[in-house]
Amino acid sequence: MTIITGRRAAIQTLGLGFAASAIGFVMERTTSARAALSSALTPQDAGQLNALMQRLARAPRRRDFKSAPMILTNPEQWDHEALSEILAYKPMPKQAWDSTDIAGPWLNMIRNALNAQIWSFKHPDFLAVSVTHGTANLALFDQAMWDKYQLTKFAGDKFKTNTLIENQKAESANPAHFEDPAGAFSPADNSIPALMRRGVVFMSCHNAIWEQAAALIKADVNPDKLSHEALAAELSNHLVAGVVLIPGAAATMPELQQVGFHYAK
Numbered sequence: 001m002t003i004i005t006g007r008r009a010a011i012q013t014l015g016l017g018f019a020a021s022a023i024g025f026v027m028e029r030t031t032s033a034r035a036a037l038s039s040a041l042t043p044q045d046a047g048q049l050n051a052l053m054q055r056l057a058r059a060p061r062r063r064d065f066k067s068a069p070m071i072l073t074n075p076e077q078w079d080h081e082a083l084s085e086i087l088a089y090k091p092m093p094k095q096a097w098d099s100t101d102i103a104g105p106w107l108n109m110i111r112n113a114l115n116a117q118i119w120s121f122k123h124p125d126f127l128a129v130s131v132t133h134g135t136a137n138l139a140l141f142d143q144a145m146w147d148k149y150q151l152t153k154f155a156g157d158k159f160k161t162n163t164l165i166e167n168q169k170a171e172s173a174n175p176a177h178f179e180d181p182a183g184a185f186s187p188a189d190n191s192i193p194a195l196m197r198r199g200v201v202f203m204s205c206h207n208a209i210w211e212q213a214a215a216l217i218k219a220d221v222n223p224d225k226l227s228h229e230a231l232a233a234e235l236s237n238h239l240v241a242g243v244v245l246i247p248g249a250a251a252t253m254p255e256l257q258q259v260g261f262h263y264a265k
Helices: 047-060 080-087 106-120 136-139 144-150 193-197 206-218 228-237 251-257
Strands: 002-004 010-012 022-026 035-039 093-099 127-132 203-204 244-246 261-264
Touching: 010 127, 010 144, 022 047, 047 080, 080 244, 080 251, 093 106, 093 251, 106 127, 106 193, 127 136, 136 203, 136 206, 193 203, 203 251, 206 228, 251 261
Parallel strands: 093 127, 093 261, 127 203, 203 244
Antiparallel strands: 002 010, 022 035
């Protein structure tokens, strides 16, 4: 099989071919909107998954909120274009992970599911989404929010910084060696950026954001003395690139299930 790197150089390996081509992901549509290039690491024959990734790249992410209400009532208040693309994705199987505990094995379990679906069951277009809430949702905020709002106090002592959004050394390993126990598909590369390169979609629950804003206000960790609505808006504006903002995790899960996503916890 052929593996194509970001430089389009081909090498030979056994197993599935992986395309590590440069895909432009439009992560934000704000006053300072920009496109970030990310190198995909999806199966070469995952045509439908790669097409979805490109459509998601074009889907806008509003990140210029000034205020966010408790209950979202208008699709313009969440990333409805991106969510619609995910709900319309046809290839089977597809899986929705109910991710709640930042310190739990959620990233490892998603990675294991990807590996077995791709190499064991030969489903290159397999799509996994993380429906993220609870403390796991803290992992979807950028480091600026972790610093400003001392989020390590809420995430636990294991997380002095948001290590789950950091690129790992294993990410630079040769993807041709997919059986490498310290390689790009191993536990050594359990990170949000690595899984995004493989087509995993991370969704952030607005209800979790609202509740986390409330917890910050209650703990008096609110240096700008923002209102609840303004603080929730600021957190929403600082979701890491590529995340899909949804109205609520518990409400979005049945929407995913009724179009064929299998629930996983």
